[in-house]
Amino acid sequence: MEFISGCIKSILEKYADPTIEKIVGFTKSEWEKFKIDSDIAFMKYLKKSYEKYSKVKTILYRTEPKYLYNFFEFPNLKKGNGDLIVSTDINNLLDISNFLIVQGTGGIGKSTFMKHLFINELEKKDLIPIFIELKDLNDIDNEYNISDFVFDKLYNLGSEINKEYLEYALQSGCFLFLLDGYDEVISDKKNSFLKKLTDFCDRYSNNYFIISSRPYSEFVEFQRFTILTLCPLSKNQALSLINKIEFDMNIKERFSKSLDESLYNNHRSFASNPLLLNIMLLTYDNYAEIPEKLHLFYANAFDTLYSKHDATKGGYKRELKSKLSFDSFKKVFSNFCFITYFQGKMEFSYDDLVAFMKKSKINNLEFDIDAMIDDLINSVCVICKDGLNYRFTHRSFQEYFTAVFLKELSDESLKKMGLELIKKDPYRATDDSVFSMLYDMSEERTEQNIILPLLELIERDCQTDKYDFYFTKIEPIFEFDFFEPDSNVQLGIRSKTGDEYVQFIKKYVLKYRRTNNHDTDIYENKLLKYLEVNMDYKISDELNGIEILDDKEFYELFKRTWVGDLINTVANLRDTLIREKKKYELNLNDLILY
Numbered sequence: 001m002e003f004i005s006g007c008i009k010s011i012l013e014k015y016a017d018p019t020i021e022k023i024v025g026f027t028k029s030e031w032e033k034f035k036i037d038s039d040i041a042f043m044k045y046l047k048k049s050y051e052k053y054s055k056v057k058t059i060l061y062r063t064e065p066k067y068l069y070n071f072f073e074f075p076n077l078k079k080g081n082g083d084l085i086v087s088t089d090i091n092n093l094l095d096i097s098n099f100l101i102v103q104g105t106g107g108i109g110k111s112t113f114m115k116h117l118f119i120n121e122l123e124k125k126d127l128i129p130i131f132i133e134l135k136d137l138n139d140i141d142n143e144y145n146i147s148d149f150v151f152d153k154l155y156n157l158g159s160e161i162n163k164e165y166l167e168y169a170l171q172s173g174c175f176l177f178l179l180d181g182y183d184e185v186i187s188d189k190k191n192s193f194l195k196k197l198t199d200f201c202d203r204y205s206n207n208y209f210i211i212s213s214r215p216y217s218e219f220v221e222f223q224r225f226t227i228l229t230l231c232p233l234s235k236n237q238a239l240s241l242i243n244k245i246e247f248d249m250n251i252k253e254r255f256s257k258s259l260d261e262s263l264y265n266n267h268r269s270f271a272s273n274p275l276l277l278n279i280m281l282l283t284y285d286n287y288a289e290i291p292e293k294l295h296l297f298y299a300n301a302f303d304t305l306y307s308k309h310d311a312t313k314g315g316y317k318r319e320l321k322s323k324l325s326f327d328s329f330k331k332v333f334s335n336f337c338f339i340t341y342f343q344g345k346m347e348f349s350y351d352d353l354v355a356f357m358k359k360s361k362i363n364n365l366e367f368d369i370d371a372m373i374d375d376l377i378n379s380v381c382v383i384c385k386d387g388l389n390y391r392f393t394h395r396s397f398q399e400y401f402t403a404v405f406l407k408e409l410s411d412e413s414l415k416k417m418g419l420e421l422i423k424k425d426p427y428r429a430t431d432d433s434v435f436s437m438l439y440d441m442s443e444e445r446t447e448q449n450i451i452l453p454l455l456e457l458i459e460r461d462c463q464t465d466k467y468d469f470y471f472t473k474i475e476p477i478f479e480f481d482f483f484e485p486d487s488n489v490q491l492g493i494r495s496k497t498g499d500e501y502v503q504f505i506k507k508y509v510l511k512y513r514r515t516n517n518h519d520t521d522i523y524e525n526k527l528l529k530y531l532e533v534n535m536d537y538k539i540s541d542e543l544n545g546i547e548i549l550d551d552k553e554f555y556e557l558f559k560r561t562w563v564g565d566l567i568n569t570v571a572n573l574r575d576t577l578i579r580e581k582k583k584y585e586l587n588l589n590d591l592i593l594y
Contacts, residue, residue, distance in 0.1 A: 057393070102229075
């Protein structure tokens with residue numbers, strides 16, 4: 001940690017000198033004292049933060065955290081125009097903007113990447129990095145402001161900086177704020193946080209801000225932020241990552257050979273995701289085949305964790321203290337995952353953990369709660385201890401077992417609890433994997449008990465043509481652009497805000513689309529020509545569909561594009577699912593009769 005020493009004073013002199021000169025009544029001796037006090041205060045914070053964030057537990061390193069760069073593979077990031085950014089140097093990101101969002105799917109390594117940025121900035125000594133886990137906002141019940149929240153985070157990790165001095169430092173623009181996990185902020189607190197963050201960014205706009213999140217509602221509310229997307233691992237990166245991991249050497253060699261020859265190409269969606277690649281390695285010895293469905297993938301992973309207990313120790317098997325059978329253990333844990341997911345909890349105090357576990361007990365099934373907690377942490381390793389708190393090894397396990405819980409419910413209960421989850425946080429329901437895994441587990445039941453009732457709820461206030469109704473619900477913003485390098489011009493769409501329930505429904509309509517891609521391509525070209533001639537449209541200009549809704553010729557052409565076809569499929573989905581339900585009931589009658 002020697003690289004931390006002596007960096008704070010030079011950073012403050014670089015950034016804060018011009019700010020302090022403007023403050024009336026701040027003498028030279030006070031300024032020198034400020035630099036010394038700040039140097040001491042921030043040094044304590046940075047040393048403790050480095051200790052905390054430079055070592056990481058993973059699904060493979062479950063008992064002891066490992067130094068991040070021993071297993072970290074530097075990902076590339078992609079800008080909206082398709083340009084790639086190399087992440088080995090944080091300045092490649094900071095040169096783009098003071099305000100960035102790094103988005104990525106579950107398991108892609110967002111939090112680990114943010115920790116890399118924290119360490120990299122420490123080594124650069126250009127800015128003071130402040131790492132904030134946004135899930136901690138969920139535990140704040142009273143009113144707060146971001147400055148106090150930042151101050152508390154600094155204080156909790158050893159800083160004793162005076163609040164007034166912190167204000168001067170914030171004004172100088174010497175900070176890099178790494179705000180990890182926006183998607184982990186519960187829905188009820190998102191709007192308040194966004195407003196406070198906007199005010200904070202306005203007031204201290206010379207600082208740098210990087211937010212990490214799963215893809216969330218297009219981030220249209222973050223007006224000043226540039227969005228970067230973490231890219232999946234290439235085959236070479238995947239092989240490099242496996243080579244770095246501490247694991248049984250024989251299994252690693254066989255897995256790497258398979259990954260190079262076929263596994264990566266045949267299972268790219270799994271092998272290019274760091275978490276899922278780790279799980280592939282973990283389950284490689286147990287399962288000859290890699291399943292196509294994500295829920296089967298997690299089922300294999302849990303089976304391996306439950307039966308093997310320690311994949312790095314040559315088949316060593318630790319006894320389960322709870323004495324529960326596999327089915328009972330899985331049932332209790334799925335109850336626990338649903339309850340905590342419903343409440344938006346991913347991290348717990350010991351008392352919270354015990355309380356949630358008590359609620360998770362199955363009728364007439366007795367087991368020792370402390371023994372169950374010990375099994376989850378030390379044997380199956382789906383929960384880990386992080387300081388004084390406990391959290392999921394990865395939240396994807398919480399999502400998988402929430403889907404397992406829902407699948408086991410009766411139709412009536414599935415409808416009730418599924419809709420409650422969606423209503424509680426529609427964006428989370430859309431972006432997380434719970435409902436997509438549930439759909440893969442039980443497609444017909446998900447359609448009939450969740451999607452159909454949700455469509456009925458949406459269409460209660462429909463007083464017009466269904467297509468028009470859904471067009472205005474989606475509020476399409478569209479543009480023509482070269483969305484991939486060396487590609488043709490394509491029609492792209494996002495929603496300005498859009499009905500949050502419709503955003504959820506859009507994920508589950510693909511199998512019911514009927515239009516030929518060639519036909520939609522023809523009408524995309526016709527629409528582009530129409531816009532260029534009649535509206536002086538230029539490639540990459542954005543258009544608000546609602547604002548030109550009265551243009552009949554535009555509207556008719558738009559309906560025939562892939563976007564229009566998607567809206568049409570949503571508009572007809574309720575009738576389609578009702579027909580599917582009747583067809584299913586007829587098939588059941590045939591089974592009974594014959």
